[in-house]
Amino acid sequence: MTVGQEVVRVNPKYDPLEAADTSTRLQAAMAIGxxxxxxxxxxxxxxCGVEPDFFVRDMLTWALIQLPASVTVPLVVAELDSANAQARSQALHTLSKLKEPATWPAITRQLLHDPDDEVRRAAWRTAVGLVPAGEERQLAAELVTELGRGDRDVQLSLSRALVELGDAAEDALAGAVVSSSVKVQAHARATERLLRDPEANFGALLDEAKRAVALGPQQVHAHR
Incomplete structure (x- = not known):
């Protein structure tokens, strides 16, 4: 049991955060913020590590960013080492909202390749928002190693992160489109198209890329 959980249980002021009713928990988080x-x-x-409702978790993050970063950041960063995947994911989400440059070193390779889908997705979003100038290409090279992994939602999250990196992602993607993996090729190809047209339908781009890869190198080249 963490110190925070002990505080919630011994102080009745915080009981609404553990209420069965979602709206009660939401209002409690808002009031604390x-x-x-x-x-x-x-x-x-x-x-944040135990709240089951997405909207309440988002309100908890909002409450956290109302507080001094000098107090909030160390405790949020500490959650990145939690064995609880939700705690890691929500901590990353909170860091993405805090936008403190000093937290960049906390976004480790381990988090970028976390076994939990939601943690990885949160790490990608947070990383592209915090990456220091001059390190974008290195981050892009790290992210492309995740191409082809996960379901369509996970793949879309990765593609969006790479699109946020802009030109820095182009070289990394160029290497991925000649991968021996059909999944990696198709995902890289769809991401290249998304870079040129961020408003395009990713699902349609991915399906088209899969068909092109399946038809062979000439078709891939024709669609580039």
């Missing part, structure tokens, strides 16, 4: 008391950081961080 409005109060912006640094003493409440541990409570909010602890709840």
């Amino acid at each position: 409005a109060e912006a008391d640094p003493e409440l950081v541990r409570v909010l961080v602890a709840r």
